[in-house]
Amino acid sequence: MASSTRPHDAHPYLRAASAGIRHHARSLAPSGGDRPGPEHRPHLDALHAHLTALLHLLDRLADHTRPPHPAAGRHLATAHTRLWQATSEVHAAFHLLPGTPQTDAQTSGCHPERLPEGPPVLTICQRHLAAGHVVRRKTTPTDLRPHTTACVR
Template identity: 80%
Template sequence: MTSPTRPVDAHPYLRAASAGIRHHARALAPSDTDPPEPADRAHLDVLHAHLAALLQLLDRLADTARPPHPAAGRHLATAHTRLWQATSEVHAAFHLLPGAPGEGVEKGACEPARLPEGPPVLTICQRHLAAGHVVRRKTTPTDLRPHTTACVR
């Protein structure tokens, strides 16, 4: 016979990810001795990856909640849409930050080969386009307005 999972034992990886984000947010908070460091592309790339992973999680949760609990599924689907909008804004901010010193990166250009770190296996733009494809397959254009992506490949 199995015992029910206690809330503190449930979803340890998700709890660890949340704790990591809280720790990072505290580390970025300004202190009396050190001014806060400005956001850079590396921070936004990692944050975008986290948001994209949360999009997948919310999508699956909405799909599993919808049949037995339609109202809860609709709320999760709405949360998914709002999270997509936040993910899209992080992607846009990534392109507005300057590249590495001495590199001629155009602002707003979505060219993975010209990223300051070089083209990783899965760039922020590729990740964003893949997430956008899933979002647009399950969401109407009206739900996404006025948020659109400027990333075209």
């Protein structure tokens, strides 16, 4: 008996991750002009985790697509690079948000061992450094510079 998998059923984990992102977006809805503070750091950490997971997925998709379809593989590799740039900006924003007064001085730089949450298995900085090693092995510094996009369709 052949299984008939519908396209939207093929990737249930990706759909679940997308639902999680939508949940975070709804929970951050503006409520009377709140300014970002220490309570936003966990949201940025979760977003960074999603972005690095997407980096790994795009990397694998590009590797599998490139041999049979080089042009499509190049576009996926470009998307991977742009996603890395977004991931870097989220990491930078995490460090620019205020922490609790006693930990602000300790967490302003990228020092995973001194984060107020303690050093769990992967802190945002450790995750970012690990992802950066993968990106730099496959990407040139020229590819990582800011760009402008023009649709060719």
